[in-house]
Amino acid sequence: MDVATIIIQCEDYLFPTLKFSVRERVLYYHLIRCTHLEGKSSALFTLLPLANATGVSESSSREDIRSLNERGCIKIEDRSRNGHLVRVFLPEEIAGVLPAEQLVPEVDIETLDFYSNRQFVSSLLAREGQRCFYCLKSIRAESCELDHTIAQANGKNNSYRNVVCSCHECNTTKQAQAAVDFLRSLYRKGILSQTELENRLTALEQLQAGKLVPNVGAVKIAI
Ligand SMILES: [Zn+2]
Known part of the structure; x- marks a missing residue:
């Protein structure tokens, strides 16, 4: 999936449908940047660098990570001393976000x-x-x-x-x-x-x- 499509799907469907706050938008884009734009769906995150990268406090980062996790936009796959292993879902992978005609079937x-x-x-x-x-x-x-x-x-x-x-x-x-x-x-x-x-x-x-x-x-x- 190309970056333009991801951004359009975020702006047109994901953010309005799930009523993302400005902070959540910034966090979600950053998570996409660190995962899908590097060709993977999961990455290890720790709160302080995450807070620094998105310009908020650690407690705000924690709160927003929980919120995205609860709404199925990310999945915290593991917690350890090294940080949170977070799987980040693309808008098309999040249930109920894209209208049916936006979902392109797998074709040969x-x-x-x-x-x-x-x-x-x-x-x-x-x-x-x-x-x-x-x-x-x-x-x-x-x-x-x-x-x-x-x-x-x-x-x-x-x-x-x-x-x-x-x-x-x-x-x-x-x-x-x-x-x-x-x-x-x-x-x-x-x-x-x-x-x-x-x-x-x-x-x-x-x-x-x-x-x-x-x-x-x-x-x-x-x-
Ligand atoms: Zn010609």
Whole structure:
């Protein structure tokens, strides 16, 4: 999960739903900082450093830790002389915080159809850096085209390994040409520099090898 999503879910759902005080917000962000932003869900905390980091007294820290624990936002897994081992839950892991449509079901990306209904156009465009996969012209989600690097005539393959975002011109010019040949034709026309051509050919190889996986986490998936 990316940081932007966590912050939005905190501000829009967690804090208002559970009526977090300012102190609790500061504490929760700090706990997230020390756990999930370092790729783990639990960490050891002691009161004095925690109080110093969040600008409150030790007794306030203790009170707020208890409050978050009681409300299921964190779980104190162990207490020892070394401190509290605290597991910190993300907003999506806390019961009753996110509305149902915000919960993205687990999906196998290999089974998703990236062509039909343009459902994942934003995810693909983000992967492409908001540019046409072929000529690198800036494109927008509303007007860009979806293109099969290996044309449909060779078999239906709507995988993220085959579907890219392109500008209208590339989509109509390429048609059933092999993507490699089409990229070379853009180079011959002076649309791509030699370095750009080489980068595009590498990107094409990576795409077809399944190394350019779009992030579909933020997309509401219709099942
Ligand atoms: Zn283009």
